Amino acid sequence: MTSVPSPRFRINRHRRLAWLGSGLACGLSLLGLALCWLNPAIHAPLRPGLDFTGGTQVQVERDCAPCKPVTPVEVREGLSRLTLPSPEGERPPSLGSASVQVLDGGRSLLLRLPALDADQSTALIDDLGKRFGPLRSSGTSVNTIGPTLGSRLLRGSLISLLVSFVAISVYISFSYSGIFAVLALLCLAHDVLITCGLFAWLGLLQGIEVDSLFAVSLITIAGYSVNDTVVVYDRIREQRRNLADLPLVDQVDVAVDATLTRSLYTSFTTLLPLVALIFFGGSTLFWFAVALTVGIAVGSWSSIGLAPTLLPVFSKR
């Protein structure tokens, strides 16, 4: 292994293209997040789901085949007429602001409401049963989430993520060097940003909301991104010993070329079950699998095209 290998693929020859691609993707993502923030109906970087806003979500499944069609307007009309039971001295929540979705060709109804207590949601489901029933009791789901819980969850995940970033960069600084750690975190931010950006656009255009599973997928992507980058780093470190006389750019090119097959194969094998989940999995996991797929694809890209190409630039200074 003392002879100078000539890599088939020199990543640093294409680095401007790589930076352009990543820069464009990041810019689009930031634009999506900003547009989401400016949108008066959302007013947050991502369209927050029930987990973060709090409230009650009721899903009922009608026991009929074929089902008489229902429009969201009809459902909402009934809601505004309904008076819910309430504890003494309190006004029942108004249901006028409820959002209603009709799913599966009228078989399921999904209602997003202000927070209801147990009696109120039972009364609501009874009412829905009378008007659109019969309902299948095993297909009914009621989720009520207090508004403080979502922020607690968000804060907990963010703090733990930040602490793990710091700990990981300390580890990389020790076993590689500070600049490696900074770039690994930069790549990680890049991967998370693009995934968030995609969901910001989905939120804007398709009304897709992010839930706590989305937070979990971001953490997963972060873990994957670091692992992927570290493997390339390990090769670069090895080449710096083996090919000490060559400039860093060439060492990086050799290392990326040597790990390219591995990077692609690993991403491919990780993506296979995820893509299967997207196409054939249950509906609850659909957006989760989409987030993971995008994040892992982007993570793989950044470990090939971004971290190694930025390394020579930053190391020169």
Next chain:
Amino acid sequence: MGRQQGWFALILALTIASGALLANYGLQLGLDLRGGSQLTLQVMPAGAITRVDTEQLEAVKDVLERRINGLGVAESTLQAVGSDQLVLQLPGEQDPSQAARVLGSTALLEFRAQKPGTEQEMQGLLGLKRQAESVLRSKRPPSALDDPTATPPPPPSSLSPEDLAKALTSLGIKVPAGASEVDQLELLLRETNRRILALYGPPLITGKDLTSAGRQQQATGSGWEVTLGFNREGGEKFAALTQSIAGTNRVLGIVLDGRSISEASVGEQFKVAGITGGSASITGNFSAEEARDLEVQLRGGSLPLPVKIVEVRTVGPSLGAENIRSSLVAGLSGLALVAVFMAVVYRLPGMVAVVALSLYALFNLAIYALIPVTLTLPGIAGFILSMGMAVDANVLIFERIKEELRAGNTLIRSIDTGFSLALSSIIDGHVTGLISCAALFFLGTGLVKGFAVTLAIGLLLSLFTALTCTRTLLRLLMSYPTLRRPTYFLPARQLPPLRAGAAPAGAA
């Protein structure tokens, strides 16, 4: 070779143990997978208490546990989360609104005097209640709290099926068809309780006036008694209350959350001033466990920290089951494709990796069953990620082996070098993963914790399978000369010209 066989024996033993574990214990599925409801309760500080501490949380939990048991829901679990939250899980098709109602009400303790002129009716009801209670008690297993050396309680006064039926009819209760004896007894108790409550006057003292509750062994006899301490106002009210019924046949009722838990008569000697001194004891020949129950309930009543339901999540069991089935099928077919890919790209070692990764999945599941880890959707995400990293470890090793072979090294040497060169990157990747797991586990909340646990287990196991299982199996196969062909590792055209045609490569 001896070392390889030792490892092989270990792997075999672990495989058998894992299989046995899974067969015996099975996996615990989270509510998001099997359907059910989850209620999160926030314990609110009240009055003099500004911060909820663990002790108070435990006290609230004890009270709530008793109420849940009273509900008769199967397999429910109540867990403390953090310093001021409780999470109740009700699996399956159980209505969470009932639980929400019962849990949301504050433990209300009341002392009430019996109305005059109802003595005879009360006597009959109390007789029935005692009989039903003692029969029910005899059907429950003895408690560890009871002193085993103490004389066993007297045999329950019998309540024959005919008597039970008669009693039920006399109270106007319709027994549903197929109700067991216990069901009937509980129906009877509920009805007697309802009627007893009707005979009481309004509540004169409530839990607010109670400052302490304890239990002690009775001075005479073997039973236990429960002691109560009142504040000044409560003490005065208690004296007045007891004075009003002293010497009569009327009883003092102690009512907790609408259930008469104790009925006591007051002796003639308290006719003048009532029971003074701000304390009282309830003697009723309680067993140790009963006394503790009562004490806990009274404490719950005397220390009412309100609870608020902050979250109710319900997944219909059919939704859960549907989800898990389709996701499982999708995940498994994805993994099957991964196996095909590995076998095609890496040939012989690829097939070895498929075996090693199957073992990896098996060990993972066995550890989930052993700890036990409750599998939730985030947990499955953690498993997928660790599976990805486990495959990655194998890919790293095999790519290195291929490189060494292309460089013209012998097969056995290439395998050894491949493993040792891949080691540092595998360890770095896994260590960074474990660092995030630790942070997520110690700082994250419920969902994130579940993810961190499965990922950490997966990462530790992946180190073991990649470095031990794959290696041992590969070396074991290499001891068969017929399998020792570089072309079983990569296409002949990629081998250096000198070796391309050379059949069985020499051993190291």
